[in-house]
Amino acid sequence: MDFTTKFNTWASRVEAGFAVHLPPAGTRPGRLHEAMHYSLKAGGKRLRPVLVFAAAELCDPFGRHDPLPAAVSIECIHTYSLIHDDLPCMDNDDLRRGRPTAHKAYDEATALLSGDALLTHAFYLLSTAYGYDSSLAAALVRTLSQAAGSERLIGGQMEDLIAEKRESVDADDLQYIHLNKTAAMIEASLALGAQVGEASPARMDRIREAGRELGLAFQIVDDVLDATADTATIGKTAGKDAKAGKATYVSLYGLERARVLARETSEAAVERWKKVEGDTAFLVALTRFLTDRKR
Ligand code: GRG
Secondary structure: OOHHHHHHHHHHHHHHHHHHHOOOOOOOOHHHHHHHHHHHOOOOOOHHHHHHHHHHHHHOOOOOOOOHHHHHHHHHHHHHHHHHHHOOOOOOOOEEOOEEOHHHHOOHHHHHHHHHHHHHHHHHHHHHHOOOOHHHHHHHHHHHHHHHOOOOHHHHHHHHHHHHHOOOOOHHHHHHHHHHHHHHHHHHHHHHHHHHOOOOHHHHHHHHHHHHHHHHHHHHHHHHHHHHOOHHHHOOOOOHHHHHOOOOHHHHHOHHHHHHHHHHHHHHHHHHHHOOOOOOHHHHHHHHHHHOOOO
């Protein structure tokens, strides 16, 4: 199967999985469940679920455990983080994934609660879907909760908000923000897939290292796109980082240097993939695809 077909197959699988692994939109309270599905189905790239499938297949081509619940759970956490990030008390954005943000389509309280519900559901799903193997379920919950917690995703978001109010931000601060706000969830997607595929500890370490580098490259490209692409293409308000005084690779290093750093970091990730045992061709192609993406 070629790269695009494989990516689209996994992305479609996770989208179909929302109907199986979440309470339906009509579940009482209808407004809450409808808002959860509204944001989930808004049509993101589905990068993180695809990473779960790819790592699971890499580590266990025979598929002893189904990666789908893990893939749905990481997309729940990612979507919650986007809903909350768009709220007026954070980035205050009107557009996400090409549609009105959750608090614009509903209201702030509904958006907040739908994010809370997606966050909570992710762990319910992992613990029930893999409950037949309690050590696997516990390992998955540990990986995801650590990546989404106060020292990683939420910590990165906190420092990002603090940096907006500061006079200057240095390379260390920027690295902290991006490693935690962005790379943590990308690394965790791969780690979840590798756990589903019963990877050895050594293989897991190498996969995580590649994920960390891929996550950084992804964020540098995101910074470049925010500075150069138009709103219609990226499906969120372009040029927001500069307006908000955000710490980005473009604000710290300038556009041209940021472009070079994106390519170098992406190639560093490719080198890491080559050190991982097994057929990493899809992950190498994905790394390069993400560097050249337009949205
Ligand atoms: C509110 C705890 C909390 C965290 C928010 C996700 C996030 C942290 C902030 C969103 C802003 C931002 C630039 C985050 C960096 C990660 C990132 C680029 C997210 C967007 O991921 P994509 O491009 O989104 O994969 P889609 O919509 O395609 O799924």
